[in-house]
Amino acid sequence: MLEARIISELQKIAGKDNVATEKQDLICYSYDATQMEFFPDVVVFPANTDEVSRILTFANNENIPVFPRGAGSGFSGGSLPKGGGLVLVTTRMNRILSIDTDNLIAVVEPGVITGDLQDAVEKEGLFYPPDPASLRFSTLGGNVAECAGGPRAVKYGVTKDFVLGLEVVLPTGDVINTGGQTVKGVVGYDLTKLLCGSEGTLGIITRIILRLLPLPETRKTMLAVFDSIDGAAGAVSTIIRSRIIPTTLEFMDHSALQCVEDQFSLGIPAEAEAVLIIELDGEKELVEKQVGRIGNLIRPLGLISFKAAADASEAEELWKARRLMSPALKKVNPDKVNEDIVVPRSRVPDIIRKIETIRDKYGIPIVNFGHAGDGNIHVNIMIDRSIPGESEKAEGAVREIFRATLDMGGTMSGEHGVGLSKSPYIPLELSREQIGVMKAIKQALDPKNILNPGKIFPE
Amino acid sequence: MDPLKRLENELKNCVKCGACRAYCPVFTAVGREPVSARGKIALARAALSGQLSLDARTREVMSKCLLCGRCVEKCANDVPTDLIVLAAREALARKRGTSLFHRLAGFFLRNRALLSGGATLASLFGPLLFRKVPNSSGLRLRFPLPFIGGQRHFPKIAAKPFLARHPEIIPGEPGRPRIVFFVGCMTNFIYPEIGEAAVALLKSLGCTIVIPKNQHCCGFPALSGGDLDTFRGLAERNLAALEAHQADYVMTACASCGGAFHRMYPLVLGERFPELAERLQALSEKALDASVLLQKLGLWPKLGANTLQEITYHDPCHLRSRGVVHQPRELLREVSGLSLIEMKKADSCCGLGGTFSIHHYGTSMEINAQKTAAIMSTGVQTVVTGCPGCMLQLSDGLQKAGSKARVKHTLEILARNLSKR
Numbered sequence: 001m002l003e004a005r006i007i008s009e010l011q012k013i014a015g016k017d018n019v020a021t022e023k024q025d026l027i028c029y030s031y032d033a034t035q036m037e038f039f040p041d042v043v044v045f046p047a048n049t050d051e052v053s054r055i056l057t058f059a060n061n062e063n064i065p066v067f068p069r070g071a072g073s074g075f076s077g078g079s080l081p082k083g084g085g086l087v088l089v090t091t092r093m094n095r096i097l098s099i100d101t102d103n104l105i106a107v108v109e110p111g112v113i114t115g116d117l118q119d120a121v122e123k124e125g126l127f128y129p130p131d132p133a134s135l136r137f138s139t140l141g142g143n144v145a146e147c148a149g150g151p152r153a154v155k156y157g158v159t160k161d162f163v164l165g166l167e168v169v170l171p172t173g174d175v176i177n178t179g180g181q182t183v184k185g186v187v188g189y190d191l192t193k194l195l196c197g198s199e200g201t202l203g204i205i206t207r208i209i210l211r212l213l214p215l216p217e218t219r220k221t222m223l224a225v226f227d228s229i230d231g232a233a234g235a236v237s238t239i240i241r242s243r244i245i246p247t248t249l250e251f252m253d254h255s256a257l258q259c260v261e262d263q264f265s266l267g268i269p270a271e272a273e274a275v276l277i278i279e280l281d282g283e284k285e286l287v288e289k290q291v292g293r294i295g296n297l298i299r300p301l302g303l304i305s306f307k308a309a310a311d312a313s314e315a316e317e318l319w320k321a322r323r324l325m326s327p328a329l330k331k332v333n334p335d336k337v338n339e340d341i342v343v344p345r346s347r348v349p350d351i352i353r354k355i356e357t358i359r360d361k362y363g364i365p366i367v368n369f370g371h372a373g374d375g376n377i378h379v380n381i382m383i384d385r386s387i388p389g390e391s392e393k394a395e396g397a398v399r400e401i402f403r404a405t406l407d408m409g410g411t412m413s414g415e416h417g418v419g420l421s422k423s424p425y426i427p428l429e430l431s432r433e434q435i436g437v438m439k440a441i442k443q444a445l446d447p448k449n450i451l452n453p454g455k456i457f458p459e
Numbered sequence: 460m461d462p463l464k465r466l467e468n469e470l471k472n473c474v475k476c477g478a479c480r481a482y483c484p485v486f487t488a489v490g491r492e493p494v495s496a497r498g499k500i501a502l503a504r505a506a507l508s509g510q511l512s513l514d515a516r517t518r519e520v521m522s523k524c525l526l527c528g529r530c531v532e533k534c535a536n537d538v539p540t541d542l543i544v545l546a547a548r549e550a551l552a553r554k555r556g557t558s559l560f561h562r563l564a565g566f567f568l569r570n571r572a573l574l575s576g577g578a579t580l581a582s583l584f585g586p587l588l589f590r591k592v593p594n595s596s597g598l599r600l601r602f603p604l605p606f607i608g609g610q611r612h613f614p615k616i617a618a619k620p621f622l623a624r625h626p627e628i629i630p631g632e633p634g635r636p637r638i639v640f641f642v643g644c645m646t647n648f649i650y651p652e653i654g655e656a657a658v659a660l661l662k663s664l665g666c667t668i669v670i671p672k673n674q675h676c677c678g679f680p681a682l683s684g685g686d687l688d689t690f691r692g693l694a695e696r697n698l699a700a701l702e703a704h705q706a707d708y709v710m711t712a713c714a715s716c717g718g719a720f721h722r723m724y725p726l727v728l729g730e731r732f733p734e735l736a737e738r739l740q741a742l743s744e745k746a747l748d749a750s751v752l753l754q755k756l757g758l759w760p761k762l763g764a765n766t767l768q769e770i771t772y773h774d775p776c777h778l779r780s781r782g783v784v785h786q787p788r789e790l791l792r793e794v795s796g797l798s799l800i801e802m803k804k805a806d807s808c809c810g811l812g813g814t815f816s817i818h819h820y821g822t823s824m825e826i827n828a829q830k831t832a833a834i835m836s837t838g839v840q841t842v843v844t845g846c847p848g849c850m851l852q853l854s855d856g857l858q859k860a861g862s863k864a865r866v867k868h869t870l871e872i873l874a875r876n877l878s879k880r
Contacts, residue, residue, distance in 0.1 A: 023511055023516075025493060027501055027505050028502065030501075032475065032477075033474065035474075073480075091490055092490065113481070134476070134477065137477050137478055137479075138477070327536050327537060
C-alpha cells in the first residue's frame with residue numbers, strides 16, 4: 001500500500017477521477033494476455049505529456065516503480081506490475097493529432113487504437129501496414145514499445161519500420177523528442193530505433209510520428225494446401241525467388257490443421273500436411289497476373305489444392321481455419337505456453353521437424369502456425385497446469401526449442417518481446433557483453449530503476 | 460450454490476486476450492478495464508475465489524453491462540460474458556439482500572398477468588412514480604426513468620393496453636397456422652400499434668391468432684436485476700399460458716422478449732431447474748421473431764406499395780445476436796416504393812440495455828449519440844427496428860438531437876403496406 005500522501009499527490013497531478021486504488025481496479029490492471037497476475041498499488045490515467053512527466057518526476061523522487069500500460073494485450077508480461085507500484089495507463093491520450101497527406105505522415109498519441117488509425121488514414125487513401133492480430137484493440141504506444149509485427153511484415157516490415165520520431169518522457173521526468181518528420185535524418189544516435197521495442201523500460205512514449213504509404217488498389221487472398229511441410233516451405237522460397245513479395249504468407253502445419261479439423265470439421269483433406277495463406281496487394285492487373293504465376297510456380301511442389309478468393313467474403317472463408325485456431329487450441333488443453341520464435345525462412349521445415357521430436361520426447365501437444373514468409377512461428381505448447389509436472393515439461397520443451405532456434409540462426413522472439421516470460425532465457429541468445437551494453441543504457445536513463453523494473457533482464 | 464460456481468468452466472475459458480475491448484459499447488464510452496468483458500470476468504473469478512467481496516463497487520461495475528451480447532459473438536473462445544454478468548448480479552442480489560419494496564415489486568410481477576383486474580401501467584408501476592422502488596428492483600429496469608429523472612423523452616402511454624382490445628382467439632382460415640402472440644410489456648402498454656400491426660399482418664395470412672390473456676412479463680427485467688425467483692416464476696406462468704393453446708408457432712415482436720425465450724430461458728433457467736428444461740427448450744424452438752415467422756409464412760405476395768418512402772434499419776442486439784439480420788431487411792425490401800438506406804454500424808447497440816439506462820443514463824445516451832449521428836447522416840426520416848426498447852431509446856436520442864425522424868417497428872411498416880387487393 002502506498003501512503004495517503006502519495007495518492008493525494010497523484011490526484012493533484014492527474015485529477016481525482018484518474019487515480020484508481022479500489023480492489024476492483026487493482027484486479028483489472030493486474031493482468032495481460034499471458035496468464036500472469038501482479039497487483040499494482042495504484043493505477044493512474046494521465047491526460048497529456050505534462051502529467052506523465054510530473055508523475056515520473058514524482059515517482060523518481062519517491063522511488064515508486066512505474067509500469068506503463070496500453071490495452072494490456074501483450075504476450076510477454078511487459079506491462080505487468082511485478083512487485084507492485086504504479087500502473088500508468090496511456091489510453092486517455094488517444095487523439096490522432098494530424099494526418100499529413102503531402103508528407104505521408106501521421107502524428108498520434110500513444111493511446112490510439114492501431115485499427116482506428118488504419119481506418120482514419122485509409123479514408124485519405126493512405127495506408128499504415130503493421131497489423132498485429134490485436135490491431136482492433138491494442139494501442140500504438142504498446143505497438144511501438146513492443147515493436148509489434150503481424151502477417152504483413154513479409155512485404156512491409158514491422159512497427160519500427162514506420163516510426164519516424166517520438167516524444168518520450170524519461171524516467172527522471174525529462175521530456176525529449178527523437179527523430180522527426182523526415183524520412184532521412186542522421187544527426188546523433190538513432191534514439192527512435194532504440195526506443196522501439198524497449199518494452200517501456202527506457203521511457204514512456206507520449207507522441208508518435210508515423211510514416212504512411214499510399215493505399216494499395218487491391219488485395220487478393222489465396223489458399224494453398226500441400227502434402228508436405230517441405231512443399232509449403234519450398235513454395236515460400238519459390239515465390240520470393242521469383243521476385244513476387246506477398247504481403248502475407250501464413251502457414252499452418254499438420255498439428256495445427258488437425259487441431260482445427262478435430263474441433264470444427266471443416267473438411268480439410270487428411271493428407272494435408274501444411275496450408276499456406278497467401279495475400280498479395282497492389283495494382284489490380286499486376287496482382288491478377290501474379291496470382292496466375294503463383295499457381296503455376298507452386299503446382300509441382302505437392303500441391304493438393306489452390307484457391308483464389310474472388311471477393312472479400314470468399315477471402316474471409318479462406319482465413320476460416322486460421323481464425324478458428326485459438327478456440328481449437330483451447331479445446332486441446334486449458335493452458336497455453338505461446339512462443340514466437342523466428343528462423344531464417346529456409347529453415348522453417350527443419351525447425352518444425354525439430355519441434356515434432358521435442359513434442360514426442362516430452363509427450364505434450366505442440367501446435368505450430370504462423371508467418372512462414374518471415375520465418376516467425378507461433379509455437380503453442382498446450383498443457384494443463386493443474387496436472388503436476390506439466391508446467392515443468394513445458395519449460396523443458398521451451399528451452400530445447402529456443403536452443404534449436406538459435407542453432408539455426410534464429411531468435412527466440414519475433415514480435416511478443418521479452419518482458420517477464422522470456423527474461424530467464426535471454427542469456428541463451430545474448431552474450432554477457434550484449435546484456436552489459438543494454439544494462440548500461442538502462443542505467444544511464446533510469447539511474448534509480450523505477451521504470452518497468454524486472455523486465456527483459458534476468459534477475 | 461453460488462451462481463458463479465455454475466459458470467466456473469466458462470470463467471476459465473477467458474484467456475484475457477483483450478479482444479472484447481474493441482466491441483463493448485460501454486467500454487468504448489467509459490474506457491476503464493473493469494467494465495470490459497475481460498474485466499468483469501476477472502472480477503467474477505476473484506469473487507468466486509473469495510478474493511473480492513461483493514461490495515457496492517462490484518455491484519456498480521456489474522451494472523455497467525448492456526447485455527447486448529457483442530462480446531459473446533466476438534469472443535474467440537465463446538465465453539458467455541452475458542451469462543457471467545447475470546450470475547454475478549444474482550450473487551450480488553442474494554448477498555446484499557432484497558428490500559421490502561423489491562419483494563413487493565417481485566410479487567406484482569409474479570402475480571399479475573399483463574391484463575388482470577384491470578391492470579394498467581400506472582397500477583403495475585405506480586410505486587415507481589413515487590421513487591419508492593429501490594435501485595435493485597427488477598421493475599426499475601425499463602420504465603421508471605422518465606418519471607423519475609424527467610430527462611427522457613417518453614411516448615404517451617396507451618389509454619387502453621393492447622391486451623384489453625382483442626378477444627383471446629381471433630379465428631382464421633381453416634388449415635392455416637395457429638399463432639400464439641406473446642405481446643410483451645412495452646407493446647402492451649406503450650406501443651400497442653405494434654400489436655395492431657401484428658394482428659393485421661397475421662390476419663392477411665389467414666392465421667388463427669391467439670393472444671393469451673394470462674401472459675406475463677417475459678422476466679428479462681427481473682433476470683437483469685439478479686432476481687432469479689421472479690424470473691423463474693414469470694417463466695413458469697408464461698410456459699403455462701403459451702402451452703395451453705397448441706401453437707404452431709409462438710410469435711414475439713420484441714427483440715428482448717424473444718432473446719429471453721431463446722437464450723435466457725434455456726441457458727439460465729433450464730440449466731438451473733432441470734424439471735423445466737424440456738419445456739423451456741420446446742418454447743425456445745417454437746418461438747420466432749415476427750420477421751422470421753412472416754417470412755416463413757410467405758408474407759411477400761401480400762405486400763403492395765402505398766407510399767414512396769426512404770427508411771433506414773437499426774438492428775436490435777437481441778435480434779442480431781440470434782442471427783436475425785437479413786429477414787427484416789428482406790421483408791422491407793419486398794415493399795416496392797420503399798428504399799432501405801443502410802446507416803453506418805446499423806448493428807451497434809442503441810445504448811438502452813434495460814437496467815443500464817436507468818443506472819447510467821448519461822453513458823447510455825453517450826453510446827446512443829453515435830447511433831443518432833449515424834441515423835441523421837442518412838438523411839432518412841423513418842427509422843425502422845424490431846424492438847420496442849430500441850424504439851424508446853432511438854426516439855429519445857433523435858428528439859434530443861433535434862431530428863424530426865420518426866421511429867417505427869418493422870411490423871408497422873409492413874402492415875401499412877399490405878396490398879389493398
